[in-house]
Amino acid sequence: MEEVHEGNCGPHMNGLMLAKKLMRLGYFWSTMETDCVKHVRHCHLCQVYANQIRAPANELHPMAAPWPFSMWGMDVIDPVNPKASNGHLFILVAIDYFTKWIEAITLASVTAKAVARFLKRDIIARYGVPVTLITDNAKNLNNKLIDELCAHSQHF
Template identity: 40%
Template sequence: MNPIIKYLAKNKVPEDPLVVRRLRARAASFTIIDRQLYKRGFTMPYLKCICPTEAKEVLFEVHAGTCDNCQGTTSFAFKILRQGNYWPTMKEDAKELVRKCDTCQRHGNLIHVPIEQQTAIFRVCPFFQLGMNILGPLPMAKGQKKFLLVSIDYFTKWVHDSKDTKIYWKRKKDFGQMSCPMCYGRITRLHENRPGKHHFRLTFGMEAVVSVEILSETGRMKVKQPDDTGTRGELDLLEEVREKAAIKMMVYKRRVVGYFNWRVNPRIFQSGDLILRDAAATGHSSTKLEPNWEGPYEVIRSLGKEAYSLKDMRGRPLDRPWNAEHIKRYY
């Protein structure tokens, strides 16, 4: 602000013509009244220009003073403007203060942005895919069974289920081999996509016909009569149809992965960094008015796969590692 004050009060300008032109354009929005610099504003006729020392006092008083009110960066800056104050970096300073405020950090919104990129699973060949899911714990049944393993064939939608008392990797492996031996090893999430052809056509090489159409002689059956020679020809050409469907599914998955990865915002922490953890992820019951984050905690080391070992401020390690999805940096 000093160059503007010198220009308005003493008509002093720099030697560079380009800087002089910019200075005169900026100075048109300022004026001096009783040896005090003011800026012509839109919220108020004149906004008082204050120095950095006064700006820090105003920031602290408005945000955490007598009438403190923790709020966002933009509303915080607007509130300062309504008080009749102005300085060039007020929005950036307000953002920095809100980011470092302890109360604002603890009551901040939960982060739903993904932290790591999505990995698409492409099958070796069509139909070698199985969807598996684990449900439970459910109410105790006969034999103390409370978990349910469900597998679904990707195209035929054939379902197989099993009840268990506990879920462990060997049980899932045996169940996968029993459900579909050819598909095991390629277990993925069951996901509906549009390969361009109906699943029945891709499986059996022909369109599906229900029994009602055969009995009532529908229009489609009259136009296209069953032909054994044509059916065998369709089966010979089925491999090409499956390959085209597989290519379309691959393009679709890559497009989905690209959209998902565009939103990824990785969170990387180093040993010694201070963090806050998600209060809901700890399993403690909380109300709407309680903080969303608790801490701070210190990072001991990285365990890989976005997992970190933490300790409290007294130096006691936490009982389990925490994923970066449930923690954020503490300033």
């Protein structure tokens, strides 16, 4: 079931389609449909990329960066498999919205201190203080230490 859903032939279909595909492959058991629906409900990728049907409608706001390196988006890619050559599992990525320039580092653990050091050393020191920093509000990307760094950096 897992290989059909996620493997070479698996486009992460819904539970009933997964059951039908398994039947076409010659498999059958009495609780097949309910098992497939449960499996799809617990699939991480299906949950992350599923349609947000229950999300309320919002107005679209265009995000235009007025000049290079003024607006950065930051996120963490976790965990990578296999590990990096230095044993790190996570990748911290910052992308400039104007030029699409990417700055990235690998990390053993994503702490507020590591994110602040990355911001200071790899973004602010090289490109200046960004006007806008966009994150997904994760605790390691949006915390008191980062707020203080941004507030302190505005005085330069």
